[in-house]
Amino acid sequence: QVLLEQSGAEVKKPGASVRVSCKASGYTFTNYYLHWVRQARGQGLEWVGRINPKNGGTSFAQRFQGRLSMTRDTSTSTVYMELRTLSSDDTAIFYCARDSSGSNDYFFDYWGQGTQVTVSS
Amino acid sequence: DVVMTQSPESLAVSLGERATINCKSSQSVIHGANNKNYLAWYQQKPGQPPKLLISWASTRESGVPDRFSGSGSGTDFTLTISSLQAEDVAVYYCQQYYLTPPYTFGQGTKLEIK
Numbered sequence: 575q576v577l578l579e580q581s582g583a584e585v586k587k588p589g590a591s592v593r594v595s596c597k598a599s600g601y602t603f604t605n606y607y608l609h610w611v612r613q614a615r616g617q618g619l620e621w622v623g624r625i626n627p628k629n630g631g632t633s634f635a636q637r638f639q640g641r642l643s644m645t646r647d648t649s650t651s652t653v654y655m656e657l658r659t660l661s662s663d664d665t666a667i668f669y670c671a672r673d674s675s676g677s678n679d680y681f682f683d684y685w686g687q688g689t690q691v692t693v694s695s
Numbered sequence: 696d697v698v699m700t701q702s703p704e705s706l707a708v709s710l711g712e713r714a715t716i717n718c719k720s721s722q723s724v725i726h727g728a729n730n731k732n733y734l735a736w737y738q739q740k741p742g743q744p745p746k747l748l749i750s751w752a753s754t755r756e757s758g759v760p761d762r763f764s765g766s767g768s769g770t771d772f773t774l775t776i777s778s779l780q781a782e783d784v785a786v787y788y789c790q791q792y793y794l795t796p797p798y799t800f801g802q803g804t805k806l807e808i809k
Contacts, residue, residue, distance in 0.1 A: 621798040635797045669744050679795040681735035685744035
């Protein structure tokens with residue numbers, strides 16, 4: 575079965591960086607895009623960006639441009655999201671989610687369990 | 696960016712009664728080439744990640760109870776739960792995936808038992 579397993583909770587100071595991982599299993603890793611979605615406490619869902627595991631190509635939401643990077647390791651079927659210059663506004667749960675398509679931008683059919691990122695001095 | 700607006704923000708319905716959630720997009724999300732509406736609905740229960748319920752505005756995912764249905768086209772969409780069960784208490788989100796990036800979600804509708 576498809577499984578997306580995310581790394582554990584992180585606590586960071588303002589100005590620091592955080593890297594969150596998402597390990598995929600149960601399907602061919604390079605056949606489907608992977609997205610990251612952010613959810614602040616008690617708030618809605620916000621798309622952060624996505625990576626094409628086949629070639630490493632990325633697309634990011636405008637508000638994160640310049641401080642966000644996404645990479646993948648095909649040998650371990652893992653994608654990584656790194657967000658730099660953190661502020662308290664970045665405190666949220668970050669989810670990875672699989673796109674239902676590997677060649678188009680479609681809906682998200684499987685989600686990871688989420689990773690809490692807390693930014694506090 | 697396409698703005699997705701859900702109504703109501705919260706909803707309380709009696710067990711066994713119908714629940715209706717609306718979603719309006721600021722631009723049409725229907726693709727002229729295939730006549731498909733690029734609209735999905737997700738359910739999120741407390742402490743859990745979102746779960747895909749419906750894609751293409753009206754296609755129920757495998758395993759989703761048939762009391763859940765999606766309808767609408769263009770800019771106006773509806774998620775209907777025909778007979779509310781206790782396990783349906785959740786926040787529901789619509790999402791467009793036609794004009795991307797960015798993917799955009801509605802603000803969510805909190806569904807409770809009356």
